[in-house]
Amino acid sequence: MNLFAGIVSLDAAVHLPSEQVLAELRARLTRAPEARPDAHVTEAGAFFWIDFGLYGTGGVQRDPTGSVSMLAGDPLCGTSVGQLCAEWRARSTKALQASRGSFCGVHFDATERRFWLLTDKLGLRPLYYFQSGPLVVFASALRVLDGFSLVPGEGDLQAVTETACFGYPLAARTPLAAVRTVEPAQIVEITAAGLRISEYWRWDDIPVQNATPDEACAVLRDTFHDAVRLRLGSARRVPALLSGGLDSRCVVAGLRHAGAAVDTINFGPEGSADLVLGRKAAEALGTNHFEVAQGSHDFWSRLGQAHAQWHQHCGAQYEGTNARLLWTGEGGDRVLAPVNLSHAIVTRMRADEPDKAIATYMHAERSGLPRRLFRHAAREWIRRLPQAGVRAELERYDPPDRARRFHLYVLLNESRRNIYRHFEDLDLNQFELVMPFYDAEMVRAALSFPFDPFIGHELYYRWLSFLPAPVSAVAWQPYPTAPRCPLPLPADVRMQWSGWYSRAELREQRRSYLGLSHALMRAAQFPHWLLNRQVLAVARVLLCLGVQRYGYVFDVARPFVQYPPDERSSPQY
Numbered sequence: 001m002n003l004f005a006g007i008v009s010l011d012a013a014v015h016l017p018s019e020q021v022l023a024e025l026r027a028r029l030t031r032a033p034e035a036r037p038d039a040h041v042t043e044a045g046a047f048f049w050i051d052f053g054l055y056g057t058g059g060v061q062r063d064p065t066g067s068v069s070m071l072a073g074d075p076l077c078g079t080s081v082g083q084l085c086a087e088w089r090a091r092s093t094k095a096l097q098a099s100r101g102s103f104c105g106v107h108f109d110a111t112e113r114r115f116w117l118l119t120d121k122l123g124l125r126p127l128y129y130f131q132s133g134p135l136v137v138f139a140s141a142l143r144v145l146d147g148f149s150l151v152p153g154e155g156d157l158q159a160v161t162e163t164a165c166f167g168y169p170l171a172a173r174t175p176l177a178a179v180r181t182v183e184p185a186q187i188v189e190i191t192a193a194g195l196r197i198s199e200y201w202r203w204d205d206i207p208v209q210n211a212t213p214d215e216a217c218a219v220l221r222d223t224f225h226d227a228v229r230l231r232l233g234s235a236r237r238v239p240a241l242l243s244g245g246l247d248s249r250c251v252v253a254g255l256r257h258a259g260a261a262v263d264t265i266n267f268g269p270e271g272s273a274d275l276v277l278g279r280k281a282a283e284a285l286g287t288n289h290f291e292v293a294q295g296s297h298d299f300w301s302r303l304g305q306a307h308a309q310w311h312q313h314c315g316a317q318y319e320g321t322n323a324r325l326l327w328t329g330e331g332g333d334r335v336l337a338p339v340n341l342s343h344a345i346v347t348r349m350r351a352d353e354p355d356k357a358i359a360t361y362m363h364a365e366r367s368g369l370p371r372r373l374f375r376h377a378a379r380e381w382i383r384r385l386p387q388a389g390v391r392a393e394l395e396r397y398d399p400p401d402r403a404r405r406f407h408l409y410v411l412l413n414e415s416r417r418n419i420y421r422h423f424e425d426l427d428l429n430q431f432e433l434v435m436p437f438y439d440a441e442m443v444r445a446a447l448s449f450p451f452d453p454f455i456g457h458e459l460y461y462r463w464l465s466f467l468p469a470p471v472s473a474v475a476w477q478p479y480p481t482a483p484r485c486p487l488p489l490p491a492d493v494r495m496q497w498s499g500w501y502s503r504a505e506l507r508e509q510r511r512s513y514l515g516l517s518h519a520l521m522r523a524a525q526f527p528h529w530l531l532n533r534q535v536l537a538v539a540r541v542l543l544c545l546g547v548q549r550y551g552y553v554f555d556v557a558r559p560f561v562q563y564p565p566d567e568r569s570s571p572q573y
Helices: 019-028 081-089 094-098 157-166 213-232 247-257 273-285 299-317 343-350 354-365 376-396 404-418 420-424 440-447 452-464 503-521 533-544 548-562
Strands: 003-009 038-041 045-050 060-062 068-073 103-109 114-119 128-132 135-139 186-191 194-199 237-241 261-266 288-291 325-327 432-434
Touching: 003 019, 003 068, 003 103, 019 045, 038 060, 045 068, 060 081, 068 081, 081 094, 081 103, 128 186, 157 376, 157 548, 213 247, 213 440, 213 452, 237 247, 237 299, 247 261, 247 273, 247 325, 261 273, 261 299, 273 288, 288 299, 299 420, 343 354, 343 404, 343 452, 354 376, 354 404, 376 404, 404 420, 404 440, 503 533, 503 548, 533 548
Parallel strands: 237 261, 237 325, 261 288, 325 432
Antiparallel strands: 003 045, 003 135, 038 045, 060 068, 068 103, 103 114, 114 186, 128 135, 186 194
16 A cells, blocks of 8 residues: 555544545545545544555455554565554564564554554654544645644644754654654554553664674675565566666666666756766666656656656556656665764764764754844744754664764654655655665664764775675765765766756746745745744845845745744743
8 A cells, every 4th residue: 555544533432523524534645636545434433545556455454343454665574464464453563573664554443442553663654643532633644634624733833943944853743733743663552541652663772793894794785685685576677766876876786686677767957967977877787777857946846757757658668566666775875874974973972962963963964044034032042943853862862872873863863854755745656665775674784883984985885895896887976075986077067966956947946936935925824923024035035136045045934834833832932
């Protein structure tokens, strides 16, 4: 299954909402006009889902007692969906502990009126819920609950501020104050007696072993190839993204090593290193390469457009649904080489100076809030909220090496943040991402070795020599904080970190910012108590004059306007 939503009653005396409200929830599950979600409605619960057939059958399990289990994604736990759901009925977590994939699920015991919500070990597959008395509303995409008649629209100040700063809220928060998300490896159990949260897996419990860098690379290579083969199954031909970087190249090399034919897709703009180096890598790896050099300035929209164009040209050549399982290198830069986690941050974490480490990291990430955007009375306290959120997350983890706390923060917050949009638009794009770097055994293997070699791509670059030769045969586009590529880069190309988009796409981006600025400044729910509208007006004038760099101000302001927090939730109230 791919998407689901529903509502359950934890009290036999409390009925479900009206048919009109249930129909509203069902309709919100998809924006695709041709799609109609399936439904299962009883006196105790209403369950809606969409299945593109990508993971076989059995995503919904029902039994004569009225109990229902739903599963989206693929747990890769060695058991069938039916067996997995049977374990949930027995309150067992054995299969969950063995899982390696990305998934989310719910289980409603109609007899006990007990409701489980759970997600994978990294929380990659999102799951959201809202409780109002004995009624619980849930969905695998936030947009389903955002605007639903039963869910209050007030914003969560902490979450909205984190969204403005990082692009996504931390921990279990969502921009909607009334809605929570299930965190990595969690089981949220809700009954009439209350809510209980448990964990079936802890990443900070992984024992660290002594090993030479070469021994670590050999283990990581074998685990990576195993993760690729596990996901490949019997498929002999698959589509995969192939940029000018290393992560997607390693995945394609793993697929070729496993004997699969690969259709690679690149959507880098004309004149970009992404496009040029992706083309050269495809030649070295022997793939059928497809390029889409023009598209939206928005990354996830551009990816969707590229896959749609490729599918139109090549999808008919595929058997079954493999054309809608798109392989990606997502996660390589978090599992094997957490970007911007420098030796300075490691030193400060080990010296028990987390605030200095956070400040260093946020500076490297270029994340923060522009002071003048906020009213004078709010400037200081609101700019402290994101750092407080990161600090709280660091304190939740307790690995033997304090520096590893920051790696866990990246894995358990930034990983799911980075692919949030994919799952929000799953109803429109109708393809799934296959992410072997996020295989749970791959992550476990990485965490089982000392942390220092992972900093600055040191171990990653060494690992390349353990992979098939074509991986290192072509130059790649390195991160600014990584060592230089040992091979010469092509001349006269735009690097991703300094002008990736073409001039035409930058003009489109400017028009988009102008449209956004117009909508924000005219919004009826503009939070005047918090945002300085005059700063937005000046930024809009500068945009009109062609000064592109101030467009980010509207990205920062957007969540505060979209999810306006109540002034009474501020520290100054």
